[in-house]
Amino acid sequence: MQIAVLYGTETGNAEMLAEDIASHLSDHDASVTNLSDFDPAGFDAGTFYVVVTSTYGDGELPASAQPFAEAMEAAKPDLSGIRFAIFGMGDSEYPETFNYGGKRLEEILTGAGAERVGERVTHDASGSDMADDLALPWIDEILSTVDA
Amino acid sequence: MHQIAIIGAGPSGCFTAQALAKLLPEARIDIIDALPVPYGLIRYGVAPDHQGTKAVIRQFERLFERQGVGFFGDVRLGETVNLEALQGLYDAVVLATGLSADRRLGVKGDDLPGVLGSGVVTRALNDHPDANPVTISERVVIVGNGNVAVDLVRLLAKGAGEFHGSDLSEAAAVQCGDVRRIDVVGRSPSDAAKFDPVMIRELGRLEQAAIHVHGLSGEGKIVEALQHLEGHAPEGATCEIHFHFGWTPEEIEGATHVTAARFRQGDARMVLPCDTVLTAIGFEGDTPGADAEGFIAPGLYATGWLKRGPRGTIPENRADAQGVAARIAADLATVTPAKPGRDGLLALVPGAVHYEQWQRIDAAERAEAPEGRVRRKIPTIAQMRSIAQQTGES
Ligand SMILES: Cc1cc2nc3c(=O)[nH]c(=O)nc-3n(C[C@H](O)[C@H](O)[C@H](O)COP(=O)(O)OP(=O)(O)OC[C@H]3O[C@@H](n4cnc5c(N)ncnc54)[C@H](O)[C@@H]3O)c2cc1C
Ligand SMILES: Cc1cc2nc3c(=O)[nH]c(=O)nc-3n(C[C@H](O)[C@H](O)[C@H](O)COP(=O)(O)O)c2cc1C
Numbered sequence: 001m002q003i004a005v006l007y008g009t010e011t012g013n014a015e016m017l018a019e020d021i022a023s024h025l026s027d028h029d030a031s032v033t034n035l036s037d038f039d040p041a042g043f044d045a046g047t048f049y050v051v052v053t054s055t056y057g058d059g060e061l062p063a064s065a066q067p068f069a070e071a072m073e074a075a076k077p078d079l080s081g082i083r084f085a086i087f088g089m090g091d092s093e094y095p096e097t098f099n100y101g102g103k104r105l106e107e108i109l110t111g112a113g114a115e116r117v118g119e120r121v122t123h124d125a126s127g128s129d130m131a132d133d134l135a136l137p138w139i140d141e142i143l144s145t146v147d148a
Numbered sequence: 149m150h151q152i153a154i155i156g157a158g159p160s161g162c163f164t165a166q167a168l169a170k171l172l173p174e175a176r177i178d179i180i181d182a183l184p185v186p187y188g189l190i191r192y193g194v195a196p197d198h199q200g201t202k203a204v205i206r207q208f209e210r211l212f213e214r215q216g217v218g219f220f221g222d223v224r225l226g227e228t229v230n231l232e233a234l235q236g237l238y239d240a241v242v243l244a245t246g247l248s249a250d251r252r253l254g255v256k257g258d259d260l261p262g263v264l265g266s267g268v269v270t271r272a273l274n275d276h277p278d279a280n281p282v283t284i285s286e287r288v289v290i291v292g293n294g295n296v297a298v299d300l301v302r303l304l305a306k307g308a309g310e311f312h313g314s315d316l317s318e319a320a321a322v323q324c325g326d327v328r329r330i331d332v333v334g335r336s337p338s339d340a341a342k343f344d345p346v347m348i349r350e351l352g353r354l355e356q357a358a359i360h361v362h363g364l365s366g367e368g369k370i371v372e373a374l375q376h377l378e379g380h381a382p383e384g385a386t387c388e389i390h391f392h393f394g395w396t397p398e399e400i401e402g403a404t405h406v407t408a409a410r411f412r413q414g415d416a417r418m419v420l421p422c423d424t425v426l427t428a429i430g431f432e433g434d435t436p437g438a439d440a441e442g443f444i445a446p447g448l449y450a451t452g453w454l455k456r457g458p459r460g461t462i463p464e465n466r467a468d469a470q471g472v473a474a475r476i477a478a479d480l481a482t483v484t485p486a487k488p489g490r491d492g493l494l495a496l497v498p499g500a501v502h503y504e505q506w507q508r509i510d511a512a513e514r515a516e517a518p519e520g521r522v523r524r525k526i527p528t529i530a531q532m533r534s535i536a537q538q539t540g541e542s
Contacts, residue, residue, distance in 0.1 A: 010463035010466070011204045011207075011462050011463050011466055012163070012166070012204065012207050012466055013203070013204060013206070013207065016206075016207050016210070057344070057345070057346060058345055058346055058349075058369065063463065091200035091201075091203075092200070093197075093198060093199075093200045093201075093350070094346055094350075095353075096349065097346070124200070125199075125200030125201070125203040126199050126200035126203070126313065130206070
């Protein structure tokens with residue numbers, strides 16, 4: 001199964017995690033792409049998407065995910081048959097909008113007909129967990145159900 | 149192998165190293181800092197109660213721990229080494245030393261005792277080794293309408309119990325402990341204030357400060373966030389915060405010490421009695437005249453606040469650093485590597501603090517964290533050096 005890791009970031013935390021997920025999944029030859037370079041027309045049903053995004057401003061998507069959100073809004077592609085897992089990055093110092101970026105992106109994808117696999121998990125920048133320690137077991141678990 | 153030196157281990161320097169390590173995996177990259185400890189304003193500017201923002205450091209740790217980037221601290225450009233020597237040692241030298249001097253208010257009395265710049269104060273509250281302790285009295289006027297002004301409001305208005313999980317030291321807590329009234333005054337109208345709405349929103353969680361917002365005008369996210377704050381009045385509040393918009397500073401009054409700050413709006417005057425004036429109106433300093441890609445002269449580049457001026461957040465520095473790194477990589481494609489790099493540097497500055505030594509300082513700071521704090525920063529250069537030089541496992 002082909003795996004594509006897509007990330008939205010501002011200061012690079014989500015990018016580093018996306019790269020770590022991809023190297024962890026090296027058996028799958030996973031690619032890593034910034035959402036700012038990803039065209040919604042490029043979704044492919046044979047690929048499993050792992051999406052990692054942070055949150056900014058008032059619970060908004062990070063800068064690198066915004067062009068993607070706009071392109072989705074404009075193109076309104078039909079993503080039925082597309083499967084994805086999503087991992088959010090946020091900071092509980094912003095309790096009212098904690099991890100809204102991940103939530104937003106999930107809504108955009110499922111709103112277009114894509115299917116979320118597994119739970120959406122969130123990393124808290126103010127917490128003591130390293131993002132990798134949460135995300136790598138999370139993706140292994142998800143892929144064990146998808147591979148089957 | 150190309151040898152690249154980056155001067156300044158703040159976010160701009162570290163992001164430049166990160167981008168260069170990707171573009172030029174063969175190159176050897178060294179980051180040099182005047183302090184024995186890395187990370188610049190992430191460590192000494194970003195507020196002690198914003199540990200999540202400081203967590204970007206985890207990316208930089210990877211550079212030093214896994215990607216072979218060198219850290220050499222306690223090496224000050226212009227004192228310990230000069231630029232010429234560095235250019236002799238490295239194929240490319242990137243200046244990322246930031247800009248840290250407070251911009252002065254530029255009105256009569258702005259040099260009176262009791263008037264403090266936000267850089268001086270935030271360095272003191274972050275235990276910067278070059279900072280002297282500051283005295284902040286009961287009635288404080290903060291001039292400025294940016295995020296640093298909000299950081300100051302929050303740090304001064306929080307009670308001792310509101311710093312859980314931060315790295316605010318006991319010494320810093322004493323300096324900002326007794327404030328009873330804070331007036332925040334901005335020159336522009338409220339809809340042009342440069343606060344981040346999310347930072348304003350955070351003030352709504354203060355547990356012992358009552359908040360009043362005067363003179364709101366216009367609309368937009370900031371105005372909405374400010375409207376939301378008006379009337380915040382936790383039970384038993386011990387501190388009052390007043391926001392004022394559209395007032396231009398006219399004079400700081402006082403004979404031997406600040407007694408009041410005077411502002412003007414058209415023909416109207418506002419006089420705020422106070423013992424401390426904090427100016428949070430930005431920073432200044434000379435920039436080396438780099439172009440948009442950071443190029444100054446062959447082999448010499450600038451990035452970050454030093455390049456663009458003292459504006460912009462950590463994400464902006466990352467984008468900028470990536471652009472500068474791309475230019476350096478393109479330029480180095482035509483340069484044959486023949487310089488000594490790190491070996492030459494270490495011969496020149498044998499006393500440099502290496503990354504492993506910083507890790508020892510880091511470990512000591514974490515180990516000595518008081519209850520409810522994530523670390524206690526080592527406050528002086530002498531103590532940092534002494535921990536760095538301890539041998540063996542500790
Ligand atoms: C009080 C304050 C709070 C802030 N809070 C936030 C925030 O919450 N979020 C956010 O995104 N941004 C924040 N910012 C902005 C952010 O800190 C800057 O955008 C960023 O730090 C600029 O990075 P820099 O690397 O260019 O400079 P700096 O971070 O200043 O790094 C410069 C480095 O160069 C070193 N240096 C200086 N001179 C020499 C020399 N002669 N030789 C060798 N080394 C030298 C210094 O020791 C320092 O380590 C804040 C800024 C301030 C002032
Ligand atoms: C200005 C600013 C605003 C933020 N707003 C939110 C927010 O509303 N909700 C949230 O969960 N996290 C918020 N965060 C936290 C980031 O999402 C978190 O630090 C993340 O790890 C950043 O990842 P990145 O480096 O990939 O951009 C904010 C961070 C900053 C600096």
